[in-house]
Amino acid sequence: MPRPRSLTTDDLSGAALAVIDRNGLDALTMRAVAKELGTATMALYRYVADRAALEILVVERIFAAIDLTLPPGLDWRERVRVLLNRTRLASAEHPEAVPLILRHRQSARGSLGLIDATLSALTDGGLTGVDRVIAQRTLIGYLLGFLQNEHYGALSGPGTAIMAGLSPEEYPFLAQTAADARTVTPEHEFRAGLDVILAGLADRAAWAHDS
Structure with a gap:
């Protein structure tokens, strides 16, 4: 045999x-x-x-499919944007495997490389010590939450459509916001949400520097 x-x-x-x-x-x-x-x-x-x-x-x-090399001269915030967006796109290639990324990300060496590259960017942005810990955890939390939303609760999904059809008299803010949400693409949602976080991290780094 x-x-x-x-x-x-x-x-x-x-x-x-x-x-x-x-x-x-x-x-x-x-x-x-x-x-x-x-x-x-x-x-x-x-x-x-x-x-x-x-x-x-x-x-x-x-994670092995994610390119961690970055062009020289990028601002630290742009480095973070590029790394996280590449991770989002690599995950989108295999949406059924997203739960595994959430479950095993710390066991995969490719994930550790991504984390280290992000920490390098945060350090260059002036975030060190506990501030860097919190910044990294915040970014990973945003990324993982976005992956869950994009693939299991997208703004274009039925949940948003139902909320958009609610009575504006009973739920004025929710109904209008859900209607607005249906026009938002995943790319815009990801980029704009990450911009909010990075702006806050930049403020935190500036505050720590001045303290």
Whole structure:
């Protein structure tokens, strides 16, 4: 009987991501990935312990596609914008895998590279110590929250349409705001929201410098 071919982590992550992209996250099983690879299910356990290990490989693959190199001379805020937007776009390529990014981001080395690159930008912006901790956590919280909203509660989705149809007499601000929200593209929403955060961080850095 011929010896089964050796597999690489790239083989495994590619097959797992193909299953997720085609059939959704719930379809990710060891059996499904083995079928995608044309091998026996038990053969996968030579490379990964369980589904959770497969999930981490998927997140590694997504983050590996994010270019962390930046053109020279960019302002620190623009560096943050570029890094976070690249992450958003890479995630948008595989929307069914977004929950895995939220779940395993700290286990993926590619994620650590993104965090370090963002911390470098924040440091150049004058944020250090605890201020840098809070700034980084705020940016990651914004990014993760945006990914959830974009793929599971988009402004163009049915929830916003329902709110836009509410009685303006009973909910004057909500009805008008929901109507306005339906005109906002994901790109505009992401950019404008990030601008608000970066402006606040710049003010914080200036305050810390003057204190």
